Amino acid sequence: MSTVIHTLCWYLHGLALEKPCLPLLGDESGWLTAEQTERFVEAGAGLLYAGGLRPGTLVTLPAGRTVNTVLALLCLQRVGAAAVLTDPRENPRRALDGCVPPLSAPVCLEAGGDLQRPVLLLTRGEEAPLKLPLVSSGCTPAPGFDDADAPAFYIFTSGSSGQRKAVILSQGNLVSNLLDSAPLGGYSEDDVALGALPLDHVFGLALLTGAVVLRHRLYLTAASAPEELVQIIAREKITRMNGVPSLYLAMAKKARAGEVRTLRAGYIGGAPWTAEQFRYIESALGMTLVPVYGMSECIGISCASHRAPQGERMAGVGPFYPANQGRIFWEDGGQARPGEEGEVCVRGPMRMLGYHDPAQTAQAIDADGFLHTGDLGYVDETGVLHLTGRKKDVIIRNGVNLAPRRIEEALLSLPGIQGAAVVGLPDEICGELPWAAAVCAPAVLERAMEGLCALLAKNELPEGIMRLDALPMTPSGKPDKQAVKELIRQWRKV
Ligand code: AMP
Numbered sequence: 001m002s003t004v005i006h007t008l009c010w011y012l013h014g015l016a017l018e019k020p021c022l023p024l025l026g027d028e029s030g031w032l033t034a035e036q037t038e039r040f041v042e043a044g045a046g047l048l049y050a051g052g053l054r055p056g057t058l059v060t061l062p063a064g065r066t067v068n069t070v071l072a073l074l075c076l077q078r079v080g081a082a083a084v085l086t087d088p089r090e091n092p093r094r095a096l097d098g099c100v101p102p103l104s105a106p107v108c109l110e111a112g113g114d115l116q117r118p119v120l121l122l123t124r125g126e127e128a129p130l131k132l133p134l135v136s137s138g139c140t141p142a143p144g145f146d147d148a149d150a151p152a153f154y155i156f157t158s159g160s161s162g163q164r165k166a167v168i169l170s171q172g173n174l175v176s177n178l179l180d181s182a183p184l185g186g187y188s189e190d191d192v193a194l195g196a197l198p199l200d201h202v203f204g205l206a207l208l209t210g211a212v213v214l215r216h217r218l219y220l221t222a223a224s225a226p227e228e229l230v231q232i233i234a235r236e237k238i239t240r241m242n243g244v245p246s247l248y249l250a251m252a253k254k255a256r257a258g259e260v261r262t263l264r265a266g267y268i269g270g271a272p273w274t275a276e277q278f279r280y281i282e283s284a285l286g287m288t289l290v291p292v293y294g295m296s297e298c299i300g301i302s303c304a305s306h307r308a309p310q311g312e313r314m315a316g317v318g319p320f321y322p323a324n325q326g327r328i329f330w331e332d333g334g335q336a337r338p339g340e341e342g343e344v345c346v347r348g349p350m351r352m353l354g355y356h357d358p359a360q361t362a363q364a365i366d367a368d369g370f371l372h373t374g375d376l377g378y379v380d381e382t383g384v385l386h387l388t389g390r391k392k393d394v395i396i397r398n399g400v401n402l403a404p405r406r407i408e409e410a411l412l413s414l415p416g417i418q419g420a421a422v423v424g425l426p427d428e429i430c431g432e433l434p435w436a437a438a439v440c441a442p443a444v445l446e447r448a449m450e451g452l453c454a455l456l457a458k459n460e461l462p463e464g465i466m467r468l469d470a471l472p473m474t475p476s477g478k479p480d481k482q483a484v485k486e487l488i489r490q491w492r493k494v
Contacts, residue, residue: 005148005172005179005349009078011213012038024211025067026219026236029115032067034215037074040134042141044075044120047132048109049142051122055080055150058105060096063199064088065220068111068118070208071134073199075120076109077152077171080145083109084154084166085200098164099156101357148172151353155200157296157401166356167296169202176349177299178209180321185290186265186306187240191216194241196229202299203242203270203399226250230259237262244270244399246430249277252284263287265306269294269317270399271431272387278314293317293387297364298371299350301326302385316384324348327370328379341378341388345370393481395424395432402460407434410455411465416444419471421479422462423488435488436462439471466491 015022016038023031032040053059059076063069063085076083084105086095096103106125113119113133121129153169193211195218197204211218219236223229229251232238239262243251248268251260263285268278269292282289291313294300304318320326326346328336336342347369354361365371374392379385395402404422411420419439424432438448445467452461472483 005176007077007146007148007152007171008175008209008212009041009074010146011175012041012074015212015215019215022215023217025070026217027065027067027115027221029067031217032071032115037071039136040071040118041074041078043134043136043139044071044118044132045078045142046136046139047120047134048075048079048081048122050139051130051132053079053081053107055145055147057081057107058084058103058154060084060086060092060105060108062086062088062090062092062110063204064111065195065199065204065222066111067115067220068113069199070218070220071118072109072111072120073208078145079142080147080150082151082154082168086156087198087200095156095164099166099356100164103154103166103356105154148175149353153205154356155202155205155296165360168353168356169299170353173299173350173352174202174205174209175213176323177321178206178213180323180350181292181300181303182214184303184305184318185210185240185267186288187214187216188264189214189216191239191264192237192262193218194229194233194236194238195220196224196232196247197242202294202296203244203267206267206299207242226254230255233263234259239264241266243268244431245273245277245281246271246398248281248285248289249429252281255285260285260287265290267292267303271396273314275314279310282310289313291317293375293385295373295375297352298324298346298348298373301344301346301350301373304384316380316386318385319379319383320346320385321348321350324350325370326379326385328377329370329372336378338379338381341376343391344373344375344377344385344387346373347371395422395434397424397432397434397459398430400459402434404434407436407452407456407460407462410452410460411436411438411448413455414444414448414451416440417448419468419479421471421481421484423481423485425463425485425488425492434460434462435492436465437468437471437484437488438465439468442467464488464492 016034020035022034024034061083086092108123110121118134120132123129152171265288268289291304293302302318304313328342330342376389377387407422408420427433472480474480
């Protein structure tokens with residue numbers, strides 16, 4: 001018998017009826033109960049429907065980490081419109097233009113007002129924003145919408161090709177992943193989760209799904225500095241969080257045990273960690289880390305259990321989620337046996353509906369429905385997945401994927417640069433950092449970093465650029481990235 005997966009608003013409705021007074025969403029301006037949240041969402045959905053939004057309408061939503069932004073997101077879900085989630089620090093139009101092929105979502109929604117009187121700002125094309133205060137009086141409710149399989153979220157991922165791809169996820173993708181992870185993650189009804197991760201990333205969206213489906217509090221904050229997060233944990237009595245290894249490490253270095261004693265459990269994922277780091281974080285923060293492995297295209301792929309002893313938890317990234325079917329495939333399509341390395345492939349209810357570009361979808365998902373992750377690994381005799389490397393060319397800095405190709409193209413666009421190769425080198429805090437090699441005259445090199453600053457985001461800037469007379473090449477004529485890595489390692493030592 002298959003389980004019916006419902007939408008977030010279906011869960012919110014039940015929660016508001018059964019636990020109306022539960023403080024559900026909080027930020028620095030206060031908390032909204034489940035009932036208040038439901039009331040605002042109903043009112044907002046009615047207004048958006050009256051304003052012409054329909055199931056399937058694409059709406060750009062800058063994903064700031066505030067309660068009012070979450071209300072805006074839930075209003076869209078309630079109508080059945082799809083939220084194109086953009087980084088709030090970025091001009092939304094630029095995010096959409098940077099997507100290949102370009103994505104058009106000319107309706108834009110933003111959250112305004114305060115927690116007592118939230119307002120939606122709806123903009124169509126070049127028109128002035130329409131202010132929609134979330135008051136329920138006088139507005140006809142939007143028709144019921146409970147299609148958990150419909151496109152609901154568009155999020156951007158930087159593919160190894162350097163092109164930004166738009167991943168399309170349904171509410172069902174998120175909800176089924178959450179239900180699957182619930183027995184493993186060490187959740188509790190009195191949890192207060194910390195929402196300090198971007199809501200335009202699956203790791204952040206999973207926190208919102210967790211709060212609504214598992215019925216616990218979520219405190220949202222735009223803060224990202226470890227000192228500030230430690231203070232928030234103490235003040236709000238935070239019990240769980242999601243984070244990348246570099247975030248936990250930075251917090252572990254700042255926190256005094258007494259300040260974070262309420263913290264019980266947290267998912268760690270997004271980038272590799274060492275056993276030493278894992279032990280250090282757990283002892284400094286006094287919490288249980290639950291390793292997860294996932295990606296924008298498939299949310300959670302594997303997860304350890306919070307009940308397993310530390311030694312078991314920190315080895316590998318846990319077994320595949322029960323509802324996921326994971327396989328390790330070789331290059332020739334053959335399937336690896338336990339202990340044998342190959343590409344991690346996965347299919348199941350968490351897998352994205354596809355990319356905005358069907359050609360990209362066809363490249364990533366095979367005829368049997370398996371998503372080819374581009375990550376390399378093996379499954380051991382006990383079913384635990386171990387990641388060993390990446391087939392795809394990405395650098396993961398503080399859990400954020402960077403495309404070396406984008407940095408190489410920026411370098412090559414500068415006058416006087418004839419060749420460029422960008423590689424990731426390990427870093428204790430950030431996981432990996434980008435380093436570049438460029439074929440150019442010494443005088444050109446001096447101005448290269450300045451030129452890159454105008455073309456790239458801050459976290460894409462290489463730590464250093466090594467000048468070479470020629471790039472080392474593989475027998476097939478491609479830049480030999482392993483050799484470049486070695487050259488840069490030697491250069492750094494000098
Ligand atoms: P993103 O699509 O930005 O979420 O990035 C997904 C990628 O992050 C994966 O394909 C992996 O390469 C990497 N990743 C995610 N979780 C882990 C983990 N637990 N350990 C190592 N790498 C990870």
